[in-house]
Amino acid sequence: MVKMRARLIGLLVLVVACLTTSLTAGGAPSAAAPLAGPLWFDAQAAATFTVDNGRFTDGLGREVVLRGYNVSGETKLAENGGLPFASVADAEKSATALRELGGGNTARFLLSWAHAEPVRGQVDRTYLAAVTEQMKAFLRAGIRVYPDFHQDLHSRYLFNEGSWYTGDGAPKWAVEAGGYPRESCGICLFWGQNITQNEAVKRAAHDFWHNSHGVQDAFLTTAQATMAHLAEHLTTAEFAGVVGFDPYNEPHAGSYDSGRTSRMWERDVLWPFYEKFRARMDAAGWQSKPAFVEPNLFWNANLAFQKQEGGLLDAGRLGPRYVLNTHFYDQKAISGVFMWGKAADGQYAGDFGTVRDRAAGAGTAAIVSEFGHPLTGTVSDKAPTVGKAMYQALDSRLPGAGWWAKPEQSGPVLSGTQWQWDIYNGRHHELMNGNPAKVRTSGDAWNDEDLSAVRLDDSGTPVLRQDARLLDRLYPSATATRALAFTYEDRSRDGSATLTWNPVPTSLPRVSELVGSGQYGLLLWHSDGTSVPTELHLPASFDTPRTTVISDLGTAVGPPAYTRGTPIAVAPEPGGTGSRRLLLTAENPVGLHYALVTNGAAAPSAELLSGARGELAAWAAGRG
Known part of the structure; x- marks a missing residue:
């Protein structure tokens, strides 16, 4: 397959149909709504999908x-x-x-x-x-x-009306x-046992x-x-x-x-x-x-x-x-x-x-x-x-x-x-x-x-x-250019117990304070020079005003709606369903980048944000 590596800075693209949605201020438009503004990168290329160098990629070279x-x-x-x-x-x-x-x-x-x-x-x-x-x-x-x-199990038509199972x-x-032959699994506690025990299924x-x-x-x-x-x-x-x-x-x-x-x-x-x-x-x-x-x-x-x-x-x-x-x-x-x-x-x-x-x-x-x-x-x-x-x-x-x-x-x-x-x-x-x-x-x-x-x-x-x-999880849906590491602590529940399997280490006290009992994800990625955004799906639990991003690209509490040149921003997902994505755009794109995304602390202080960013920068130094 031919890989499209678009570097079309400044291209005005009018986005149509279902696979592209305007990255503009405000909520997600309906499918019939007029476009409120342009994308500066090629949305058709963003919708393209292929396999390149062992990863899924789009036409903009993003993983x-x-x-x-x-x-x-x-x-x-x-x-x-x-x-x-x-x-x-x-x-x-x-x-x-x-x-x-x-x-x-x-x-x-x-x-x-x-x-x-x-x-x-x-x-x-x-x-x-x-x-x-x-x-x-x-x-x-x-x-x-x-x-x-x-x-x-090959087909439903192998099974008789009185059978315990079907296909x-x-x-x-x-x-x-x-x-x-007439199908029979013998003593089978699970339907999958028919694969290796039911002679009719095996022969078919x-x-x-x-x-x-x-x-x-x-x-x-x-x-x-x-x-x-x-x-x-x-x-x-x-x-x-x-x-x-x-x-x-x-x-x-x-x-x-x-x-x-x-x-x-x-x-x-x-x-x-x-x-x-x-x-x-x-x-x-x-x-x-x-x-x-x-x-x-x-x-x-x-x-x-x-x-x-x-x-x-x-x-x-x-x-x-x-x-x-x-x-x-x-x-x-x-x-x-x-x-x-x-x-x-x-x-x-x-x-x-x-x-x-x-x-x-x-x-x-x-x-x-x-x-x-x-x-x-x-x-x-x-x-x-x-x-x-x-x-x-x-x-x-x-x-x-x-x-x-x-x-x-x-x-x-x-x-x-x-x-x-x-x-x-x-x-x-x-x-x-x-x-x-x-x-x-x-x-x-x-x-x-x-x-x-x-x-x-x-x-x-x-x-x-x-x-x-x-x-409904945070995950890197499109990474410019290559994701190096990702983790997400979802804080999902088992009954009344909150499952926390990836606590922030005590060696990062300000990061731990910022995350608190909230959910968080952390992405490390390497860019080879592309200026198109890295995108992460934002779960509904990440209400925009309470979402905090700490990154080498900057710091944002309640990221703004996307406009060109905004390093950390929120935009609708394609399709007009109301779901959202976080866009991270590097001004100096070559090299290692990191971003912590959390819905933990409400209205964190400038001092806490600065301390957390310093800890993350020191932690990220030399990795990748």
């Missing part, structure tokens, strides 16, 4: 972090015909809430092969049109999107072509990877038609917000051919499939967008008996046309057996460090496209700490206790999309496997899962099901 949610597990159900939403209006409601409540800038957007090709060789254009319109609602809200043809993915005709997966009955060819043809439809029916600005495609959710061999190992299967079966999918992307007009490729489902499992060698070790350097895309769930915590206590500071530093290292070895960027924990049930008490530890590990590979001492070892800030964002949580009406006697309404309505971070209240308004301090 980009994708944060958000999977939208939506409703696609796995039949009640709305495999669509994420019942209507475009619901999609718009969900997208706005994802921005305002969830703090996300990205959605992994689920699609259904079964509904895209219900009859072999016939793509359902009505389904594709509906999917496109719902996707547009997220793009209008300034949310980047990467679609995913989702599957679990999603392949259409009925593909299952009928295989003539699989094996057949797909070996293109038995031509099913893989059919899938690739439908995927190409879907991508071509999106390229044709999205505007140029909207299509720029589609950052890539996830070819296949949670791939597993089903069963390995005689003499094959999991690593050999990735090399000889999975990777050739991804190369075929990449060719289909190119043919559909997606040449400049990466494929978000997933290794063997179990390559990074944290249970020893599940773990299988993999991680696309034999694919060589993936480069900008592929992204290392993985999932992580703490199976020990979910089991209720292998982890009795709760997650703690640094719990997943090693697991997410493995993701960083594998991406670096592959010469590409990484994203954790699914992570989360059940919010009801016998292990739901672990959710607050598991969630905090996972976000902590996305932000940095260091535990909080050691971050201040060696931030240079923090590693890149990882992108991630939490499972999941389903506004219909608890309000479904799903006939499980088409059985009218098994109507599922609670939770996610799928295999007794309940992981959605959002639901609708009785008035139809989206509300969070998890602590807003955990979900």
Whole structure:
């Protein structure tokens, strides 16, 4: 891919459509409002997305972090015909809430092969049109999107009406072509055990990877038609917000051919499939967008008996046309057996460090496209700490206790999309496997899962099901040029207890006083000379008048609305949803920069601000 490095100082850009919003004084304009003023940098370039030198970047050369949610597990159900939403209006409601409540800038957007090709060789254009319109609602809200043809346990059509479990993915005709035995998982406490214990699921997966009955060819043809439809029916600005495609959710061999190992299967079966999918992307007009490729489902499992060698070790350097895309769930915590206590500071530093290292070895960027924990049930008490530890590990590979001492070892800030964002949580009406006697309404309505971070209240308004301090986070969405280290202390709660895993060290007493009991984030970054701003998402909990920024760029209490030349300022996020971002612009851009952002002390004194800035300057000296 060609990287656009725009240095267009003084360029007047009139910003249109959903992906660009005027950085001007005042609140976020509505989508139809006239522009109040110019951007001095190229907003179209800012919306561009690519992979460069192992990081996600935009067209201004800034390092980009994708944060958000999977939208939506409703696609796995039949009640709305495999669509994420019942209507475009619901999609718009969900997208706005994802921005305002969830703090996300990205959605992994689920699609259904079964509904895209219900009859072999016939793509359902009505389904594709509906999917496109719902996707547009997220793009209008300034949310980047990467679609995913989702599957679990291969297909719902493998399961009988009385089954304990169900699946999603392949259409009925593909299952009928295989003539699989009656499914049975035996003694399975979790639906995922079907992957390795249900003979029907195992054989169907094996057949797909070996293109038995031509099913893989059919899938690739439908995927190409879907991508071509999106390229044709999205505007140029909207299509720029589609950052890539996830070819296949949670791939597993089903069963390995005689003499094959999991690593050999990735090399000889999975990777050739991804190369075929990449060719289909190119043919559909997606040449400049990466494929978000997933290794063997179990390559990074944290249970020893599940773990299988993999991680696309034999694919060589993936480069900008592929992204290392993985999932992580703490199976020990979910089991209720292998982890009795709760997650703690640094719990997943090693697991997410493995993701960083594998991406670096592959010469590409990484994203954790699914992570989360059940919010009801016998292990739901672990959710607050598991969630905090996972976000902590996305932000940095260091535990909080050691971050201040060696931030240079923090590693890149990882992108991630939490499972999941389903506004219909608890309000479904799903006939499980088409059985009218098994109507599922609670939770996610799928295999007794309940992981959605959002639901609708009785008035139809989206509300969070998890602590807003955990979900709506400070994070560096665009860093000029490269983030060196980042940490965020969200002060999220576990019941009535505030979780503080990264206290300011006692060696920085004025910084500690400034932060107090508030939330804070600290970014270290290096600029190679670009004059475009570094941007951080500002959570709703960072009310502008109470937000304090201490930086080598200056000090600001209640940062002003953005105007050109203001080093520390606040502006609306793209999309007009009311969410905000902090912009940090260096007058002398080359070299190391730092910024502490906190909502701690109210109306801090000039003496406290000066003391905190002196301590941070001394701490930052010589780092990076």
